[in-house]
Amino acid sequence: MILGRALDAGLGAVGTLLECTRVLVDRLAARVLPLARRAVERLGAEPQSLETPTEATPARPGGPQDEVEGAKYYLGPAAEPAGRPPAAEPAGRPSAPAPAPERVVGRELAELPRAYGDDRLVLLVRDPWWVYAYWEVTPNTRIAALRELGAEAEGARELVRVYDVTFITFTGDNAWRSFDVEITPGADHWYVNVGRPATSFCAELGLLTPAGRFRPLVRSNTVTTPRSSPSPDTSVRWVELRPNEPPVETRAAWNGGRVPGPAGTAATTGPSPVDERPRSSDVHAGRSR
Amino acid sequence: MAHGSLAFVLHAHLPYVRHPEHEDFLEERWLFEAITETYIPLLEALDALDRDRVPARLTLSLSPPLLGMLADPLLRRRYLRHLDHLVELAEKEERRTRPLPEFHGLAEMYLARFYRARAVFLDEWQQDLTGAFRTFQERGLIDVITCAATHGFLPLLSVSPAAVRAQIEVAASEYRRFFGRPLHGFWLPECAYQPGLDAELARVGIRYFFVDTHGIANATPRPVYGVYAPIACDSGVAAFGRDPDSSKQVWSAEEGYPGDSWYRDFYRDIGFDLDYGYVRPYLPPTGQRIHTGVKYHRITGKTDHKEPYDPARARQQAEAHAAHFVDARRRQVEWLARSMDRPPIIVCPYDAELFGHWWFEGPLWLELVLRRLATTPEVASVTPRDDLERHSTVQRATPAASTWGWKGYNEVWLSGQNDWIYRHLHAAADRLQTLCRRYPSADERTRRALTQALRELFLAQASDWAFMMSRETTTEYAVRRTHDHVLRCLELCTALERVDIDDHRLAALEDSDNLFPTLDYRLLV
Numbered sequence: 001m002i003l004g005r006a007l008d009a010g011l012g013a014v015g016t017l018l019e020c021t022r023v024l025v026d027r028l029a030a031r032v033l034p035l036a037r038r039a040v041e042r043l044g045a046e047p048q049s050l051e052t053p054t055e056a057t058p059a060r061p062g063g064p065q066d067e068v069e070g071a072k073y074y075l076g077p078a079a080e081p082a083g084r085p086p087a088a089e090p091a092g093r094p095s096a097p098a099p100a101p102e103r104v105v106g107r108e109l110a111e112l113p114r115a116y117g118d119d120r121l122v123l124l125v126r127d128p129w130w131v132y133a134y135w136e137v138t139p140n141t142r143i144a145a146l147r148e149l150g151a152e153a154e155g156a157r158e159l160v161r162v163y164d165v166t167f168i169t170f171t172g173d174n175a176w177r178s179f180d181v182e183i184t185p186g187a188d189h190w191y192v193n194v195g196r197p198a199t200s201f202c203a204e205l206g207l208l209t210p211a212g213r214f215r216p217l218v219r220s221n222t223v224t225t226p227r228s229s230p231s232p233d234t235s236v237r238w239v240e241l242r243p244n245e246p247p248v249e250t251r252a253a254w255n256g257g258r259v260p261g262p263a264g265t266a267a268t269t270g271p272s273p274v275d276e277r278p279r280s281s282d283v284h285a286g287r288s289r
Numbered sequence: 290m291a292h293g294s295l296a297f298v299l300h301a302h303l304p305y306v307r308h309p310e311h312e313d314f315l316e317e318r319w320l321f322e323a324i325t326e327t328y329i330p331l332l333e334a335l336d337a338l339d340r341d342r343v344p345a346r347l348t349l350s351l352s353p354p355l356l357g358m359l360a361d362p363l364l365r366r367r368y369l370r371h372l373d374h375l376v377e378l379a380e381k382e383e384r385r386t387r388p389l390p391e392f393h394g395l396a397e398m399y400l401a402r403f404y405r406a407r408a409v410f411l412d413e414w415q416q417d418l419t420g421a422f423r424t425f426q427e428r429g430l431i432d433v434i435t436c437a438a439t440h441g442f443l444p445l446l447s448v449s450p451a452a453v454r455a456q457i458e459v460a461a462s463e464y465r466r467f468f469g470r471p472l473h474g475f476w477l478p479e480c481a482y483q484p485g486l487d488a489e490l491a492r493v494g495i496r497y498f499f500v501d502t503h504g505i506a507n508a509t510p511r512p513v514y515g516v517y518a519p520i521a522c523d524s525g526v527a528a529f530g531r532d533p534d535s536s537k538q539v540w541s542a543e544e545g546y547p548g549d550s551w552y553r554d555f556y557r558d559i560g561f562d563l564d565y566g567y568v569r570p571y572l573p574p575t576g577q578r579i580h581t582g583v584k585y586h587r588i589t590g591k592t593d594h595k596e597p598y599d600p601a602r603a604r605q606q607a608e609a610h611a612a613h614f615v616d617a618r619r620r621q622v623e624w625l626a627r628s629m630d631r632p633p634i635i636v637c638p639y640d641a642e643l644f645g646h647w648w649f650e651g652p653l654w655l656e657l658v659l660r661r662l663a664t665t666p667e668v669a670s671v672t673p674r675d676d677l678e679r680h681s682t683v684q685r686a687t688p689a690a691s692t693w694g695w696k697g698y699n700e701v702w703l704s705g706q707n708d709w710i711y712r713h714l715h716a717a718a719d720r721l722q723t724l725c726r727r728y729p730s731a732d733e734r735t736r737r738a739l740t741q742a743l744r745e746l747f748l749a750q751a752s753d754w755a756f757m758m759s760r761e762t763t764t765e766y767a768v769r770r771t772h773d774h775v776l777r778c779l780e781l782c783t784a785l786e787r788v789d790i791d792d793h794r795l796a797a798l799e800d801s802d803n804l805f806p807t808l809d810y811r812l813l814v
Binding site: 064065066068069070071072073074075076077103104105106107108110112113116118120122124125126127128132134136189198221224225226227228229230231232233234235236237238239240241242243244245246247249250252253254255257258259260 | 303309310315316318319322323444445448473483484494496506507508509510511513514515517521523524525527540541545547548555558560561577578579580625628629630633640642643646647648677681682683684685689690691693694695696697698699700701703704708709711712713715716720753756757760762763769772773775776777779793794796797798800801802
């Protein structure tokens with residue numbers, strides 16, 4: 001808008017145009033640079049695209065309910081309206097510090113740690129079909145693994161091996177099945193399309209040698225994806241609930257009638273899963289328990 | 290005898306926003322607007338129902354950060370200052386609009402509302418709104434419950450089980466501090482459930498919680514009554530499911546009541562419409578135009594042209610919508626009762642801030658619905674606690690992991706915009722827990738430092754920050770809050786590990802991030 005107005009003023013206003021452009025660029029920089037810097041910090045030393053590019057996700061959540069929840073934090077459009085005096089601080093920034101009536105702290109200037117010095121692989125469930133993994137592997141652990149592999153380490157690559165451990169206490173070699181997820185070198189997180197609701201997963205980040213030997217570096221927690229459809233289990237049991245007492249099994253005079261399931265639940269409004277099988281490469285044969 | 294019952298559940302929450310380091314801080318207005326537009330109008334509606342002895346029952350979830358802010362002396366002072374400015378603006382507006390008949394009545398309406406808000410806040414409740422809600426609970430109108438300590442998104446924190454346990458324990462102790470009785474029901478933040486969370490709720494004596502529709506529909510085994518009766522988890526805690534029909538009537542973009550063309554428009558505000566110099570004194574010190582709360586137009590339609598608001602006509606719509614809602618529930622209950630051998634319960638959970646802040650006529654609609662229900666013999670208004678007392682035999686089943694967010698699972702709080710926060714939240718929780726375990730007892734200074742570190746961890750865990758990042762509004766503030774509280778927690782951990790606590794710094798942190806005054810780090814031991 002500033003730019004447009006300046007152009008209208010014609011050639012005589014080239015100076016104004018340059019000045020306005022500079023202001024615009026400064027404002028853009030003030031907003032964009034901190035974001036970019038943060039993004040780079042989050043990605044670590046080698047910024048690169050770490051998202052699995054297999055799913056097109058809208059830029060932001062939608063729906064009236066989200067809009068209302070968002071309205072709690074809405075104080076007006078972010079765009080600067082005409083009539084706003086120039087040189088004000090960016091939106092959302094506070095005024096100049098007040099004379100402090102109490103002991104107070106201002107914003108923290110340090111950066112968040114890039115590493116915590118612990119080997120860690122964590123799985124978090126995003127939905128019935130996707131799991132998010134993040135990890136940190138300490139240099140010592142990596143060196144120890146490479147030493148152990150010796151000459152075999154030549155050409156080894158890092159990957160995430162995901163195990164189906166439904167109803168299993170995982171010991172490293174007793175999963176129903178597993179599959180490998182190729183990751184970008186240097187990545188520290190990944191979205192994994194596990195593709196199976198109501199299934200338990202565990203994962204290992206490790207080195208796969210050209211000869212096919214997998215040397216785990218770190219093992220994750222176990223997560224279970226949500227069930228995405230009505231349960232096949234139609235058994236019926238009843239309990240008596242009393243305050244401050246454990247539930248007691250009881251028999252109810254149930255007439256055997258069932259209420260039909262409600263249609264149009266929130267979960268069915270999302271995109272349906274593309275695939276019920278793991279999309280990643282190298283699905284291993286199921287192993288017996 | 291009623292064929293069935295209806296349970297309204299309103300969840301009121303805002304993240305802890307208190308910035309003593311600035312005289313006037315923009316985001317504190319989230320609280321001030323919610324007080325003026327939602328909490329006071331709800332109290333007024335409760336008061337009217339109470340005066341008229343309407344046998345209404347309602348469940349209200351008040352989050353611990355909200356309770357803490359409503360009780361905070363600094364925020365109370367600042368709210369009054371904010372309200373004084375609003376009154377001054379409305380007085381000016383009353384004078385300015387005298388030659389403008391279509392707006393003058395509206396200006397008078399706002400002036401009367403703000404005067405009334407001040408009277409309710411100052412004279413009727415002596416600034417103690419949590420006390421007001423406690424009073425209505427004691428009078429039997431509402432069941433007050435609460436949610437996790439700082440609205441932590443529990444499934445994504447559960448890598449550190451102690452963090453989840455702490456969120457729940459502090460919620461229970463804050464509830465007892467404010468309401469003088471044990472906590473019986475729980476609002477899972479964002480309705481985010483995963484199997485096993487119920488056992489943590491059972492540990493502190495909680496009897497029920499809420500899940501979205503598909504949490505019940507996909508429960509194991511399959512519930513025979515669908516969402517129209519609670520189910521009992523193995524822990525003995527009951528789960529109530531959200532009714533999809535009544536939620537659609539309010540939330541649907543097309544059919545939802547709040548979008549009616551006669552209702553007041555949320556986005557048109559004199560903070561943007563009027564001459565800059567005129568509204569400048571009521572804008573933040575930065576001078577940016579923002580909403581003032583004075584809005585003169587109605588939704589009108591899908592157009593930028595907005596007609597002036599007509600309160601009498603809007604009231605008629607609210608009455609018609611209340612009648613429609615109650616009639617729909619009556620028919621729903623009668624239909625359900627035919628295939629059920631217990632009276633169905635229709636559970637209607639909403640964000641409290643929908644009523645009044647977003648949907649101006651919402652508190653009126655709610656009051657009208659409750660009044661109508663009182664004269665509708667087929668449907669009784671109840672709370673889940675009432676329902677469990679009357680129907681203590683419950684089907685045993687475990688809800689499916691679910692949330693009430695977009696797409697029904699965790700994606701709003703776990704996406705490319707906000708997933709980076711979890712490694713920090715988990716690492717800080719684990720590091721602090723390791724430290725706390727070293728101190729089964731501690732000297733005063735160590736105790737204070739550990740407790741303050743836990744406060745900072747709690748503040749970082751609020752699900753609001755991830756939500757704001759995913760909506761890409763107020764992202765900068767959300768990032769800053771996550772960043773600051775994680776860093777303060779880690780800073781205190783380092784100081785404790787080195788046995789090098791800076792007294793001045795600790796005191797400043799305690800004064801700035803001052804929620805949960807009775808917190809004790811030993812709940813992490």
